[in-house]
Amino acid sequence: AQRVTQPEKLLSVFKGAPVELKCNYSYSGSPELFWYVQYSRQRLQLLLRHISRESIKGFTADLNKGETSFHLKKPFAQEEDSAMYYCALATRGGNMLTFGGGTRLMVKP
Amino acid sequence: EAGVAQSPRYKIIEKRQSVAFWCNPISGHATLYWYQQILGQGPKLLIQFQNNGVVDDSQLPKDRFSAERLKGVDSTLKIQPAKLEDSAVYLCASSLTGWAEAFFGQGTRLTVV
Numbered sequence: 001a002q003r004v005t006q007p008e009k010l011l012s013v014f015k016g017a018p019v020e021l022k023c024n025y026s027y028s029g030s031p032e033l034f035w036y037v038q039y040s041r042q043r044l045q046l047l048l049r050h051i052s053r054e055s056i057k058g059f060t061a062d063l064n065k066g067e068t069s070f071h072l073k074k075p076f077a078q079e080e081d082s083a084m085y086y087c088a089l090a091t092r093g094g095n096m097l098t099f100g101g102g103t104r105l106m107v108k109p
Numbered sequence: 110e111a112g113v114a115q116s117p118r119y120k121i122i123e124k125r126q127s128v129a130f131w132c133n134p135i136s137g138h139a140t141l142y143w144y145q146q147i148l149g150q151g152p153k154l155l156i157q158f159q160n161n162g163v164v165d166d167s168q169l170p171k172d173r174f175s176a177e178r179l180k181g182v183d184s185t186l187k188i189q190p191a192k193l194e195d196s197a198v199y200l201c202a203s204s205l206t207g208w209a210e211a212f213f214g215q216g217t218r219l220t221v222v
Contacts, residue, residue: 006151009149032208043213043215043216044202045212046211049210086152090207090208095157096157096164097142097157097202099151100151101151102151
């Protein structure tokens with residue numbers, strides 16, 4: 001069965017500092033990987049997915065199949081990046097979108 | 110486009126009572142998910158529908174939880190009877206396909222006392 005692990009429950013950084021939110025997964029096939037974000041009092045929404053290989057709001061994520069990781073990075077954090085971030089995995093065929101436990105990012109002024 | 114609609118937003122029930130949640134997905138979305146999110150945890154997939162067929166329900170506690178998707182559109186999730194540990198936010202999401210972006214509703218916060 002697939003599993004997504006986010007080792008940090010909370011990550012606190014100062015504005016302008018680099019950010020890396022860690023995500024590790026276990027799945028025997030070729031996964032589809034996503035980062036979802038939930039801002040305060042808003043719905044959970046897609047931030048980015050590995051297949052699109054694009055940067056959203058300055059965030060990027062690279063799939064490392066050797067290390068089975070999909071870490072989310074941003075070179076300079078902004079206060080508006082403060083939110084809950086969830087890494088998620090879908091199996092081949094698009095089934096079973098599975099979420100990690102989430103990391104709360106706090107960006108201090 | 111209109112988003113995923115869920116009702117009710119909040120529900121408080123006593124243990125052993127029954128409760129039902131309703132979800133109206135985005136029009137045209139074939140895939141519908143129900144998640145349970147306990148405070149401090151990530152969303153846990155309960156059941157995934159493709160149109161009106163079940164794709165996966167391996168984590169649905171079938172002795173007390175049931176779900177259906179009528180005519181491949183709206184869906185209901187029922188708990189009967191509820192336990193204290195069922196207190197959580199129940200999220201519904203839909204997507205064009207299982208590969209595509211999932212759009213989430215605002216969730217129903219259930220408190221079992």
